[in-house]
Amino acid sequence: MKPRLAVIKLASCDGCQVTLLDLEDELLAIGEALDVAHFTEASSRFDPDGPFDLTLIEGSVSQPRQIPIVRHARAMSKRLVAIGACANTGGLQALRNWANHEEYLSLVYARPEYIETLAESKPVSELVPVDFELNGCPPDRHQLLEVITAFLVGRRPNIRSESVCLECKRAGHVCVHVAYGIPCLGPVTQAGCGALCPGKRRGCYSCFGPRENANTGSLADDLERKGLPPAEVARRFRLIYGWAPPFRAESARREKP
Amino acid sequence: MQDGVAAAMESLDLFRQLTEAQRRSLAALARLEDLPQDAVLLRTGEASARLWVVLEGRVALSLDVPGAVEALLLTLGRGELVGWSSMLPAPRPRAVANARALEPARLLAFDAGDLQRLCEADHEIGWVVMRSVLAAVGRRLTETRLQLLDVYGKRP
């Protein structure tokens, strides 16, 4: 019996699932190695009931109806992996967690009574324990493949919580922060993207979220020394992984007058 | 018999700091007890009236675990105290563990009431005795902490 894979979606842009479909060279091999039992974006043959050997869950929990979906996924999955920023920490849409929810609803929808949403966009791990969290908005497709492979062969995925700077230096990119004075969140951001932004002469905006032991305070001080107003520093930490605790705390500190 | 007590006391590190006269005063309160294997010294819930020092053999402290097998907490050997809580001021706590001889054992037994009265009357002896008790209790506390750390347990 082939291991059974499920791909489940919550509140999201579908980019993580698209990333899985972007594994053009490996997609058919994945289909051969695994029984893709539930992946509604890819197939009309689906089985929401399970059980599953590996479940990839994309998106944040932002509607009441999603709560039982997540609990069921946990109960029916040997391994539950939260993929992407939304599933990790609530995602970009967690920006609304700082705002008045009712006000947001009325701003977007004239008749908010039709719409059922939770007051906060939550990570999956707030509801159920997850076996692994794959960072990234979107995750890197090679890392996604590595997660699937690692679970198939029975080892821990080679996903490191180091800073983007390591990947950046390994790639030989010139440091944009030092050489051009472009503010870069690479030092506090988890690697995995391949240091894309510095490679395109742009500062990292942390779409992979905080790395382990992120010294956000020292970097934020440095950005202020280089002339960024505190409000802008706060904004930079409050973006895609803004709801992740280290970034949330840093943006709160900088926001204060 | 009392000769045996004196010799035993002399052989123990525990009483080395006492003067000859002090050791004699203490020896007067002690007697030797020879226990067969599995003999019970203390049972959970009893108010102990004696303090023992192990001379030979081993004594096991154990805990009754409701619905499970009795758990061994510690084995005590030569020179170690059994029933130290009898030295606490009244009302003495009741024993929270069982003590039994794991094998045929010889112990030096003190009547706790007599011992406390002697310590009260002669603070110099009292100081040495209580320091020895404290040292033994302290060591046991440290060792218990190490056990709690579960150093051989599986790390993630």
Add this chain to the structure above:
Amino acid sequence: MTAQALARDDLGALFDALRAEGYRVVGPTLRDDAIVLADLRGPEDLPAGWTVRQGPGTYRVERRDDEALFGFAVGQHSWKGFLFPSRERLVEMRREDGALEHRPAARDAAPLAFLGVRGCDLAAIEVQDRTFMRGRHVDPGYDARRRAAFVVAVDCLEAGDLCFCASMGTGPGVERGFDLRLTELGPRFLVAVGSARGASVAARLPLRAAPAGDERRRRDGLDDARAHMGRTMQADDLPGLLFGNLDHPRWDDVAARCLACANCTLVCPTCFCFSVETVSDLSGTEARRDRAWDSCFTVQHGQIHGATFRPRIKDRYRQWLTHKLGAWVSQFGVSGCTGCGRCIAWCPVGIDLTEEVAAIRATSRPAVAMPPPPAPAPAVREPMVPATARVTAVRRETDDVVTLRIAHEIAFRPGQFHMLGLPAIGEVPISIAGGDGRSVDHTIRAVGAVSGALAALEPGHALGIRGPFGSAWPLEACVGRPVVVVAGGVGLAPLRAALDTMAARPLDYPSVRLLYGARTPADLLFTDDLQRWAADPRFAVRVTVDHAGADWRGDVGVVTRLITDVPPDAVALVCGPEMMMGFSVRALCAAGLPAERAYVSMERNMACAVAHCGRCQLGPYFVCRDGPVFRFDRIARLFDQEGF
């Protein structure tokens, strides 16, 4: 011989000559507003008329008021990227139908010519040579690239803002180690030949006698550079100073600023730490091990099955600086710092190691003595390619511990370890628990993915094996003395072969006391062996457990309770969890044993096992090379030091 010169306009001839001799020329060029090292087509790719202005955390290229070709200080890139590439495949593996094949990865050996190597950077190459080529194990890829590389060195006649090579004795002039050396003197280069290969290339160049005074101009330029270094470092006694001040408050101060981003280590031309990753296809049929630059600033670098030795940024910065400026000398006989200043420029928040060292020195406690480096002994090539071996027997010791007997003809000394691996899963160090010359025993506790997979092997299964590695128990020093063996948990496994050796040599080992602690009676290893040893009249075996039921007739309590009446002339061998070893050694010493007669077996995350990857460092030591068995007094200072 008169000095020779090459006209600037003839520099193209140097490129031609190098290409004619088969070299690919790499050197500095201006790209994306920075001077980087890359393939060069000819002199036109050199950064003519450019210089750099650097400060802590900043780097900017600027126009010079002349057209000098080498008028700039070193940039972010170093030659390390060519000799020790940031990613490299080490081993390829294939498992199919029960067969398992290991083979070294193919290597691209196109010889490189490094054009424009500064003194500091040439020194850095020689520092890395010691890591990868001069130890017992030789890295074949590095060795091949290094031996093939042609070095065109360039003197620095101007000091950079962050340079302190004069302090470290590596520059500004280049005096040896080059094939050719250029000194840029306006319209011409003074050329020196440093090797036969250099002479061969020089013979193809239109050299002319240098004008009188050029040699003096060179010396004056170097003196001027030396006098205007942007930074200085008082380099004497640094190892002892830093290791004597591991509790200095400055570490907390710098930790508040340090991002632990690892930039300093990756731009450093001598930092060599790497991690080894196992990569496989979906089926696990094809797998490989790759290495990638790593850093002591990452959490993985100091991690061993879940435990983190350097959890705080403070621990990591201190590890870096004490290693770079201190431990390096004990490990390789040279400082790890060449004074190039890269770590200052490329630190995003501008931390300056010269400033940190000065601050520590200003209020320091006395320096301590450091161990001397081992003698170089290159011997083993391809140390990363495992042999394939098969499991012949499996014995279950406890719920989660098994002993594998592996057919492998190898000589080992008790206390050493092997790297055991499975192609798609990974590799872990496992101590040798016994052997008879035709097979080895490995006792494995299933704690992680790799150990779990190894513990699940069955007779007939194949695995990869490398080694044996590391130091052994001092069995010869024990001859004629009472031996106290203290073991905790699976820590009995690395001692088993030593105990068997002592059991087999009654005249040499008249008295052996084994004190063994475990979690519960069910967790005791080698119960047959324990009975066998206990039956030997020279052996006294005492076993204690932390928890037991009423049917247990042995001792209950921590293993240190068994440490009494230690003979004053005894030797103690201790192995178990670090916490247990610490308490045991302290109890042994309290019982009168001198610390130099206590030996412990340390565990760190050995990844290469050959003193190349830097992950198992313990202060001045590599656990894989200088350990795992250490005389306790040699590591006592670091033993209880948080962050080591």
Add this chain to the structure above:
Amino acid sequence: MTDGERTFRVDLMTRVEGEGRFELRVRDGVVERAVLSIYEAPRFFEAFVRGRSIFEVPDIVARICGICPVAYQMSAVRALEEALGLSPTPTLRALRRLFYCGEWISSHALHVFLLHAPDFLGFPGALEMAAAGHRDLVERGLRIKKVGNAILERIGGRAVHPISARVGGFTRLPTPAELGALRDDVARALDEAEIATRWAAGLDFPAFEQDYVFVSLVGDAYPLEWADEFAVSGRGTLPIADFERVCVEAQVPWSNALQARLDDGRTYLTGPLARFAHNAARLHPRAAALAPPAPVRNPHASIVVRCVEIVHALAEALDLIEAYAPEGPAYLEAAPRESTGLGATEAPRGLLYHRYAIGPDGLVREAAIVPPTSQNQARIEQDLIGMAPQLLTMEHERATRLCEQLIRAYDPCISCATHFLTLDIERVTP
């Protein structure tokens, strides 16, 4: 058989982006209810883009959709540049068009080969299709898709939420060598796309010709990354500034997405069929050679038009790569000023309109985004009604599947559809 009530319903639509259901209820031959209900969670982008710097907008709006992030970036960039008064150089416009071609290729190939093709060949999905003798077709589709992604990655770093687009241009221009390295792969994919287009043209389509009002951008070139005008069938060409007046969004109680209709209340269609109807004459010759007669009015046949657009995008990408000779800066700069800008581009699924009001501090004050799927939603419901008569004589499961297939032919992008705002919504809600 035709008497009584029949309900065709799918609660979890598959092989579409996002989450929705539909229900078609017919009683005694009369359609009582035809709804496409989008229950995908709303994410409130228009609300939280307020107060953000205009330079963050491309990164933020990309996250509206994982399939067409470039479309969002390009519409936003176009609108914000208009607000700042920036006119990109020819190099930047060409690169932008190439970038957008990458997304069309990738997104269309995903729909054609992985999502839509299984409907015609009778499989639940592409993996099943590949396992049952159609591996060549799926592999061909994946190869074409990969080339689209390669273009995106070369210019933008990655295919999903690329990182190099910025207001005024790109963070860095690729070198001609970097782009040139794509040339051969693009040429090969173009050949393969031509084969695929012929294959698609040979499929059997359920008869379902509709009288659509087509809405798409129009301009000198086949509309893609930029146009100043849009066309509405029967109403000619209008300036894009009129878009919000002509195409009006409203809320319906059964959906988390807003629905758009024309100001006269009629539904309309945007996307490949609309673009093709208005712009067939502007196709690249290699695409025009394969194109069916315009317009195509059967939504099921949209797969052919998508293939033609893939050919167009690959052919144009090849031309752009070969002609690429960068001149000028990677991006243009202008000081933020208080202003409003609007812009529309052609996302793979249709017209995507953005409008931003920005303050003198360079922060967004207000944003309005009209995605293609919310524009098509009302039209999809009308199609369901139109299909009812032929369903009534059909076996139930087959009829239900046909409904789903009809909706899938629109390539609905549901995540896109769920988070938008028109401030005057109350006024037009019945």
